[in-house]
Amino acid sequence: MSQTDSGTSDNETVERICAAHDHRADALIEILHDIQTAQHCISDAAARLVATSLNLSRAEIQGVRSFYADFSTAPRDPHRVRLCRAEACQSLGADRLAAELDAAGLDHEAVYCLGNCALGPAALVGEQLIGRATAGRIAAVCAGVHRDD
């Protein structure tokens, strides 16, 4: 696929995602999550399209994109483990989970809010957001195995 084809395809993906959320500004986080999942990042071009589609300023998109650690401007290491250590996830066992990951020898880094607070503790393995994370599920995702426990 040529660069132009890829760019057009990426633009169509962003437009489709915005349309699926009825171009609602109050769905911005969900839209950005969907773009992050589909394209493994939220590029500057995608951010501009979202701003136009939702009738928001680029600064508003950039503010949300840069606030949540779940969002990136370029694709990430697929095995990088990031564990939310913010308050909501701490109250749901993030500290215990960090200790379990340490005991299992899984490298991880702390981030502060992945935008998945209701399903804490939340973790991110590469691009995959994991809610109600356990050491077993994180290890399985790192190994490329999908589990639902």
Ligand code: FES
């Ligand atoms: S506090 Fe952990 S995802 Fe928001």
